[in-house]
Each structure stands twice: as C-alpha cells, then as structure tokens.
Amino acid sequence: MTAKKRDIVIAGYSETAIDFKTGRSAFDLGGEALAKLLAATGISKDAIDGLSVTTPLSECPNPFFAVYMTEALGLTPTWLNYGGTGGCSATGGVARAASAIRDGHCEVVVVLSADAPSTAWRANYGAYRSEFQDPPGVQGPPATFGLLMSRYNHQFGIKSEALGKIAITQREHALHNENAYAKFKTPITMADYEKSRVIADPLRLLDCVMFCDGANAFLVTTEEKARSLGITKMVFPTAYAEVTNFNGNQPLSEITETGFSAIAPKVFKQSGLTAKDIRMFQPYDDFTIAVMMKFEDFGFCKRGQGSDFTLDTDLSYKGTLPLNTGGGQISAGQPGLASGGLNLAEAVRQLFGEGGGRQVPNPKNALVTGIGVIPYARNWGTSAAMILEA
Amino acid sequence: MAEEKAGRPIPKPSVYVDTKPFWDGAKAGRLVLQYCKDTGQFQHYPRPVSIFTGSRNLEWREVSGKGTIYACTVIRVPGPGLDGRLPLSVATVQLDEGVRILGNILNKDADTVKIGQRVEVAWDRLSDDVQYPAFNVV
Secondary structure, eight states: OOOOOOSEEEEEEEEOOOBSSOOOOHHHHHHHHHHHHHHHHOOOGGGOOEEEEEOOTTTTTOTTHHHHHHHHHTOOOSEEEEEOSGGGHHHHHHHHHHHHHHTTSOSEEEEEEEEOTTTOOOOOOOTTIIIIITTTTOOSHHHHHHHHHHHHHHHTOOOHHHHHHHHHHHHHHHTTOTTSOGGGOSOOOHHHHHHSOEEETTEEGGGBOOBOBEEEEEEEEEHHHHHHTTOOOOBEEEEEEEEESTTTTOTTSOTTSOTHHHHHHHHHHHHTOOGGGOOOEEOOOSBHHHHHHHHHHTTSSOTTOHHHHHHHSOOSTTSSSOBOTTOHHHHHOBOGGGHHHHHHHHHHHHHTTOOGGGOOSSOOEEEEEEEEOOOTTSSOSEEEEEEEEO | OOOOOTTOOOOOTTSSSOOHHHHHHHHTTOOEEEEETTTTEEESSOOSSOTTTSOOOEEEEEOOOEEEEEEEEEEOSOOTTOTTOOSEEEEEEEETTTEEEEEEBOSSOGGGOOTTOEEEEEEEEEETTEEEEEEEEO
C-alpha cells in the first residue's frame, strides 16, 4: 500500500441553521455559509481560487447556477465544479477539490452546498419516470425505500426497535445542535416511534427525513497553504471513494447489496484503518434503514445483522460508535441536496473539538458517507464515503 | 377524448426513448418489453442502448406476464396521482423472463400481498384507449 496522503486538509467549515420554508434562496443561504466560513477561518475572500457548488433542487432549472453563484459571491475561481450527485456532492466536492489542487488548477477551494426546496421545489426528473415510475404510484423515495425494506426484511429480518433506536439516538443528538430545525428539538421515545404513521410499509414517518432549507461550506487547501493563511485547525481527508449505478448492468442483483459494499474496502485500504478503528460514524441518513445497511457494508457487523448490532451498540456521542452526533438529517432537518454537507460538517466539527454538549471524546477520526438519487426499483444511485483524520 | 381517472395522469408515450411498442402492446393487453438481441436479455425500464453491451441492437418482445413478487410495499400517504388509490399496493415483480418491473397488485387486499407470491399481468384501464400493466396474485 502506498503511503497515506496527508497533503490536503479541510481547514474550516460553516453551516447555516436548518429551517423550514425560510422564504430564502440558495444564493442567500450560500452567501451566509460563505460569510460564516470566512469569519471562522479568518481568511480573505480574495484567497479563494476554486469553487465547488452542489446542484440544488430549488435552483436546478438554471444550468449555470454554479457560475451565477460565483457572481453572487464575487468570486473569480480558476477551477469551478458543479456537483450533481445530490447527497454525495459535498464529500465528492472535497475529493474533486483535492485532485484539482494536486493538479495545480487552484489552491484554496470552497466546497459550497445550499438549497431551499421547502421554499421552492423546482426539480423535474423527467426521463422515464412519467411513463414507468409514476404510474404505479412510486413518486418519491419513501415508496422505493418501502420496497427496499421489504426485501431486506424478507432476507434478514428487521427489528423495528433497532430502527427506532437509530431515530431516538439521533434525536437526542439533535437536542444539542443549535443549527437543528427547531421543531425537531423534542425527545422521542420508542412508543413515539412505534406509533408514528406508516408511510410505505414498513417505513414509518420517524424513519424519514424532511426537506428543509440550509447551507454549508468547507475550505479545502494544502496543509502548507492553510498554515500560511494562519489557520491552525484542520483535518485530513485521507480516503475517499464513490460509485454510481452500482450493479447497473445486472438487473437481477439483490437490491440489498449496495454500492457501499464496493467502496468500503477502498476507503479502508487508502486510510490503512479498519472498521474497528473508526471513532465515529456520520452516515448519510435519508432513512434509518440506510444507516443500518451501512453498518453492515462497512463491516461494523456482518450482512443481515444490522438490527442486532444496532441494539447491542452504544451509538450515543459518548458511546463506542457515536452515530450522527448532530442529529443527522433525520433529526436536524435535510437541507435539500446540501444534505451531504450536514453529515460532513458534523464530522469536521467533532474533529475540531467544537462539538459542545455532544463532543465525542478523543475524536481522532470519522467516517462520513453520502447517498445520491433514488433510482427505479433498486436502492440508491451514488454511494460515497470519506474518512477524515485529525 | 378519454376521461382520466381522478387524479391519475395518463402517461404520454416516448418522452424518453421510443416506447410506442410498449404502449401499443398495452392497448392490446400484451406486455411488451425491450430486449437485447446480442445477449438475449430483457431490460426494463426501456433504455436508449442495451445496458449489457451499449449497442442499440434492441427489439421489443412480448413476455408471459408471469412472475414472482420480489419486493412489496403499501403506499399510505397522499401524493400526486394517488387520489382515490390509497392504500396502494406496489410490488417489484420479477418476471419469469428475468427482468423486474414495478406494478400495482389489483386483486388482493394490500395487507395480504407477500414476497414470493406468484403473479400474472393484469390491466389497469386509465382511459378508454390507454391501459397500464399491473398484476394479480394467482
């Protein structure tokens, strides 16, 4: 194995509060995230020469949204990336920025995700959906996840109290998150989980995210440049892998086999770490079952044993495998397609020691994941994973 | 003009690739899917190329309409096109020809539909001249 790469750093992060129907645009939210990032890092806007922007649901009819964003922010990047892998666009943006910096296209990159779908939903996926997916009533992710859960339950069995524990643990964590959507800042019990409305059997309301508005931003540069800018807090993204349309030419593959099973070995090999070494897990959590399946895909437990692992493991911020310590998207609110940045921001915050009332002790590393797009009758479109080390 | 079922839009054919054979087949009560001539495999939904080879050596073939429920759910919350259809039984059906298709189960109470049940194609009449494939448990 080649030596672990420790040249690139995430040298700052920022987040707006998550809120519902803010009436604001992705530009305005993105601007707030940038201003907060500049304040947090103390750097001048003029130091920024690279920008990665996530495609937002609220502005996606504009194919030049990323260019418009440079104008809105007064930036003149020599490298511009427009990320269209939904919840993988933040970690993917950091990885692409690292490559661009190594290739000399830029030196100081902002990875910016901002979206306001609860204010303005403007997406139209088009393609095959009006002919083949909408007619049987599978309009959105919940129906597809109901199907996925039914298959998982058939093969391995789901203990509903395990999914309930994921929801409850993350809600506890959200109580300590000043950015979390205010209406979610109430503890929930197992009885609340079990009473929550069934959306698409066996998927319940408390298994699901809710679209909100929000933004986040990350500063990506070399360690040397960060130090020259006077920055002292930084983390190293030592591993990244992604895959899109996993098993895409195998229409009869098991839908419970996900892209994470292919990329988990890659990020462990790049970082030299194993599942046992992971200090905290900040997985993309659109639905609780996705979290549980990732416990399996990353080898925290064997395939099919996600329920027992969940029930047997202390997933609190003080526990053996702290899980989505900011509440995740399910309990902090999902800021549209800026969603992936929420899990990533929490990882960076924890490694910076800025977790406040939810700080993980000895925060030496974090595993972060992304999920992008829900396809026809399968699991998800893009799977991404990043390991950050202090 | 044909009248739509309340709240359920009638799909427009060929918005993505040419799907006329699917819709013509459906009108005649035949389930017609896209077939890769190079590898002898079906694919669904229809694509611009074979997902197996990338070639456009594709044709449309009628399938038996017989298969097994691979995954199933019951949609219980309102949404676009769902007026008057809840609770809605939705299944991923694995057809005997080796291809999966999403469809509603028409002839059973939604709560009794199970993975592994055998099904055959049934037709949901969306208007006087448009039918859409669904399934009955046999």
